[in-house]
Ligand SMILES: Nc1ncnc2c1ncn2[C@@H]1O[C@H](COP(=O)(O)OP(=O)(O)OP(=O)(O)O)[C@@H](O)[C@H]1O
């Protein structure tokens with residue numbers, strides 16, 4: 026484990042510094058559509074959606090210290106909410122919003138139920154039981170072929186405004202920014218700090234009087250809700266949804282992104298999603314050159330294991346270490 | 359003095375074949391200082407576990423402020439006014455000392471908003487700092503708990519528990535694993551807390567000089583059972599106690 | 609009646625396979641507190657190794673031996689290389705065993721691809737006995753016998769040796785056990801080897817019943833394994849046996865009435881158990 030010396034900075038100053046960097050990044054992202062082509066834009070829209078999904082996963086893993094293998098279920102509910110509704114109703118903005126909200130409500134109810142069922146036993150149970158529920162979700166979606174068209178997936182229309190990819194790029198970017206602010210506010214609130222306390226030492230958290238089960242369920246509900254919204258955005262972007270959105274593999278994508286990027290600070294989840302998607306794209310292109318790269322997932326698996334073992338703060342942690350060193354050196358001079 | 363604040367009625371727990379706490383019936387009066395002594399394995403920690411709700415008894419009841427709390431989860435007991443330090447230091451390792459205490463203050467205050475930044479509740483922050491000062495740890499406020507020296511960790515845990523403003527304070531060997539130089543600091547701290555007269559204190563401790571100087575009453579546990587109970591002078595004179603203690607220690 | 613008997617035999621034999629799979633899971637969790645997310649992968653490796661060697665040599669016995677050996681090697685390697693570094697850290701354990709699962713599941717695809725590999729029953733066990741309308745498939749009886757033998761041996765080992773106590777004490781206080789002259793590292797490795805070998809044995813025995821194997825069966829049966837141990841009570845071998853048979857029978861009967869509901873029934877049983885007794889049928893208290 027790494028030992029970080031924290032110096033209490035004045036709150037406002039540290040917040041200012043953070044916001045500056047973030048505004049610069051957002052401005053760069055806002056300019057990108059003017060200098061890149063369609064494929065990169067689409068890729069970035071996908072990354073924006075998946076980043077929100079990964080950040081929601083980080084609330085569970087990085088903040089609360091709880092592992093889920095069924096988080097994609099909520100993503101899938103969000104995605105199927107849009108696709109099923111729009112396959113059967115007019116693709117107006119109102120309907121899209123309604124579908125998103127219905128899916129959101131369903132996700133929140135299910136997350137309370139699963140949270141209550143498994144988290145009151147042991148946190149490790151959450152990992153096993155979410156896996157089971159995710160599998161059931163996939164089976165149900167497969168069985169409901171007449172609605173979902175199973176693994177082959179279903180296509181649908183969205184309102185023409187949302188078909189404009191340039192515009193949708195900014196909507197997705199706005200979604201990412203708002204989601205980030207929401208989750209950042211949540212995780213730095215007193216309630217968010219209780220989640221961190223639970224991650225650090227659940228017994229102690231109980232013995233200062235926190236009803237930890239209640240807080241853990243709040244954590245799963247917020248995470249489930251954000252995952253559901255990410256799924257809805259994803260569906261609007263893709264205009265295609267198949268059962269793969271519900272599967273364990275989707276959850277593992279978020280797990281990899283969060284761990285590789287760095288757990289417990291939201292930025293890591295975004296960075297990790299970027300890394301995983303761009304590297305995945307690049308490596309699968311290499312597969313056409315040399316078949317050994319068809320198994321590029323092994324590289325991620327190994328990288329992930331090494332990070333958990335030797336750099337538990339992920340890439341963000343490594344970047345921080347390096348910048349701190351540079352800062353220390355420049356101070357000396 | 360009035361009604362006892364804590365009562366145990368035939369409190370018993372079995373682990374497999376072993377009875378770690380054996381029909382212990384005990385009354386603790388409010389604002390008193392009670393020490394629980396006994397050889398290693400006598401069941402002192404297990405007794406605390408039963409009172410604080412970490413374990414559920416096989417038999418018997420725990421009554422706190424007149425209310426039967428036997429089935430109550432530990433966090434609810436804390437809310438009712440029970441604070442506990444563990445034999446093995448139990449803090450939040452990757453958080454600063456200040457944040458460790460601030461969380462306890464937050465728990466006590468009931469603040470649970472989900473959008474306001476936690477550092478904007480400056481009154482929680484100030485109160486936490488006050489508690490750190492009380493245990494002489496204010497200069498380490500911004501060190502991570504895991505980087506603190508052993509003695510400082512113990513002090514931190516006491517600060518956390520004091521921040522809860524508990525009516526009853528359960529302290530399980532606060533000087534365990536401490537160097538001889540550090541022990542007097544804890545002793546002074548406990549004496550100070552006792553003098554303030556805000557709390558009912560139950561202390562598990564092996565260091566007899568400390569027990570004798572602080573306690574109003576001493577309870578001796580042996581093989582899970584309540585062997586003797588009385589004021590320090592009587593307990594020291596008691597032959598049975600001496601036999602049990604010396605027998606158990608050798 | 610005859611159908612009922614047939615279904616019961618089928619259910620018991622499936623249950624016994626679940627037992628082999630989940631007893632290792634339960635053992636490793638119960639003794640060492642490690643929730644092994646790569647356990648299903650070992651099951652799958654056992655199936656591949658066994659099917660392959662059986663195909664090459666024509667001897668099912670050799671297939672079984674190969675599966676056990678491969679399972680033991682994979683288990684030992686995982687434990688030494690990765691898991692031994694994070695004893696006591698539950699979060700890291702799950703993260704790392706998940707990583708191992710990913711790597712193992714991809715590695716198997718390098719030689720075998722993602723497609724299915726047919727698996728056959730040994731010739732001697734292909735036939736069946738017929739008593740009136742009741743058809744008893746020999747292979748199923750073979751599975752039940754093996755399951756019973758393994759359960760008996762496992763219980764005897766746990767009862768006669770101090771393995772359980774040593775490992776639990778070793779997890780809590782490694783130095784102490786080491787002082788007593790026990791090489792706790794070796795004991796930990798042994799538990800992993802044992803658990804993994806059991807899982808791999810389950811893999812090869814299950815393969816002919818499935819008719820074909822693919823890399824996906826690892827995660828699929830791991831999920832079943834998890835549900836079995838949650839129902840039976842994590843760490844209790846008796847609970848695992850009981851719950852394996854319960855789950856085997858329940859899915860066998862349901863599959864006859866309404867095949868699509870077989871998995872759903874297991875999940876419903878699990879939900880009911882979690883609501884009524886969260887620590888499982890044979891589990892100890894929650895904390
Ligand atoms: N969870 C448990 N499971 C089984 N046995 C236990 C458990 N907790 C305690 N014991 C046993 O109960 C007995 C009493 O233990 P306890 O920790 O209460 O003693 P203690 O008086 O606090 O000793 P010490 O002075 O060493 O701290 C011991 O024999 C111990 O092994």
Ligand SMILES: [Mg+2]
Nearest residue numbers: 402403404445
């Ligand atoms: Mg003790």
